[in-house]
Amino acid sequence: MDTPDVLIVGAGPAGCSAAMTLRMRNLKVLMFSAAPSALEMTRRIDNYPGLPSADGKALQQSMRQQAAEMGAEIKSGSVRLIMKRKKGFDVLMGEEIFSAKTVLLACGAARKAAIEGEETLLGNGISYCATCDGMLYRGGKVAVAAEDESAAADTAFLKGIAGVDYYALKPHTLPEGVTDGGKPVKVEKTPEGKIRLATKDAEKEYDCVFILRPALPPTSLVPGLKVEGNTVWVNDELMTSVPGVFAAGDMTGLPHQAARAVGQGNVAALAIARYLNEQNAASVK
């Protein structure tokens, strides 16, 4: 394969959306898929326009297939390092090196599982997104396990529709009207389909446990990449601080929603097309 015009790191909604629009611009796309996307781990998504009550996994798969059918090449594997070269980039995946003219980071919000059982129950009684799943537990009993103050708004929202217990994963200022149940150490499914949450001292059962953390930065993927808090800094064209490297989707900030991610993928794709045009024009002169 010739050097791709764009190498996309991540094959979630942002990466797939960008791949489609890049293909409509006739650009060569290589996309790497590593961990399952957040969408893929979502049991049901109600606010993706055009697909009511969609199954997250099926929607994610159909996006990937659509991108592939439009001519994007998709490979499995985790990108370890992106290195700027005189022209374009070298991308280290596993032990292989791939070249590309530009790079789009669309890896999703980095989340580090901290509670035993969290990863296996994600999408199955454990949720990372109050907006996405809150209404499913209306009138029920849920727990919020929060890392910091950023969980306050989602906690208030959940309290409006369900009974809420609050657990602090790390010490922080609690939202108004809650008490700290302690640090959760384990979650597991009961035979009755509830989620049993255990702290060092106690156990309690819920319909769902919402684990709310700010995203983690893609620390070491691109040397010199500017981050702000937990998100990758981008300009209006979704270009990062490294010229030729763009970012889209959950990496660039809140809200972590599929609709926003596909929108950003679309915007990034057309910004990349313009960037490549300008590069070509400059090299001809």
Place this chain on the structure above:
Amino acid sequence: MDTPDVLIVGAGPAGCSAAMTLRMRNLKVLMFSAAPSALEMTRRIDNYPGLPSADGKALQQSMRQQAAEMGAEIKSGSVRLIMKRKKGFDVLMGEEIFSAKTVLLACGAARKAAIEGEETLLGNGISYCATCDGMLYRGGKVAVAAEDESAAADTAFLKGIAGVDYYALKPHTLPEGVTDGGKPVKVEKTPEGKIRLATKDAEKEYDCVFILRPALPPTSLVPGLKVEGNTVWVNDELMTSVPGVFAAGDMTGLPHQAARAVGQGNVAALAIARYLNEQNAASVK
């Protein structure tokens, strides 16, 4: 109906996406639908993630139905004026006045038809979007009717895939490598399914005529609204210069794409939810 939390002007992809996410936040939504959305006038859209080769009209209708099923109230009619009140807004639609706590402008890019036959053939041999429809005419013969320099990039893209004649709707600096065929005055469908484009002096037939104009501003809808060129100014939260009035979709700038519009609708909805929370908190104090 109680005063809606949000009155949405426009029921295209941005408005529908916002309505869905606002409903997931349990907010009361009233949405006004006036002219057909740009999506509705699109014969086929290939880069909407999750729905390959979608029919624009069907996709638009399904989004509206999804929003309605989630509890958004949708009315037909053109909003004429939005007036700020001490608390919230009064919105004049026809001869009726509706109140709302906040307003979301999602009216799409205002376009003024200038060529006879343009409106009736839109989506049927006339296109406003090179990215959306260009590849359908690969290897064919198309015309670009352009209002100003902003059409240069799309023209270059089309020249890479099809034969292109260029027509200036208004005098402007032409893109490199084209000559001006004159000002188009009429387009009509031939019995063979081609589009016949007529200037004062000549006639020629094409597979498609791309009419490329910058968007027009929502001039008089909201007094005091800040616009930049042809787009509504918004901050990172998609709030306009008028507190409590938000904007999303094609109104806020390029690219005019359904994926970007649904993303902006989603972001605006959650920003509005935060804004209403802050207003509530302030009024309690």
